[in-house]
Amino acid sequence: MSASPSSFSSFSQDFDLNLAPILDCFVVLIAFVMISTSFAAVGILDAGVAAGGETELKTEVPSVRIAVELQKNHRFLIKLTGKENRQISVGAAGNDWDHVALKQQLDEVKHKYPTATGAVISAADSVKYDEVVSSMDQVRKTFPAVMLGGL
């Protein structure tokens, strides 16, 4: 049995969709997501692979090995061994580490030995972890593969 078109004329095609429950859901969802979202992004700084891993590393021995040592009194000591044996001392900038001077010195080393890509960073016992990480971050700008040393 088919309904005649005139029987639908009482239903209006304009209707108001009730958005209130959807909005309620949105408010709850947004609140939940905002609470559980961490806006401080955590990154990973690769501190390199020490010797003694499961697999053998097939890496070429660099012509010059670079080691950066964080000494007491905010002084850096860059040690070059291998093709060249030299030590470069970088003084403190007041009562802080002179990262600008460190970068300049490392850039000079990089200019001289462009194939060198890695450096080992070590620190005196009293040096704080934060200072080691900030220095690592600085060294990484010139030598991307930075390993923690002195273990």
Added chain:
Amino acid sequence: MKKSFVKAKPPSDQMMIQITSLADIFMILLVFLLKSYGSGLIELTTSKGLNIPQAAVETGSADALKLEVSEQAILLEGKPVAEMKDFQFDSKSLSGALAGERKRQIILAKSDPNIKLDPRVIMIADRKIPYSTIKSVLASAASNGYTDFKLAVVQTN
């Protein structure tokens, strides 16, 4: 001017608020939040009061053994394994916990050939910890087969 004799309708008690635009805003906000929620960031739960250092690194995602070093204790996968006093800790307790974790990994690797031993360890350390303590913790990890060190930092870029 002609005056209308038709009485104006009294204002209705039921007022309809137009909430379609509000729903649109909420939808955009929700999409934005959900996008930033699952953007491949590492899920790290740190202890209260732990300040990790900052560094300019790219977003990294790594699932590895988490080793937390705070001023009060050392935690392995969120469980305290050694107490810290004046940045000194019992290395035997830490070494024992790491050896236990390694043993568990070895058993898993033996039972399933697809599982490989993971040498990675993510260190979440407080910025005030001296390097001597960090060295001791990393040396304990390295002696138990965890030789690939990754440091958790707050991204600055």
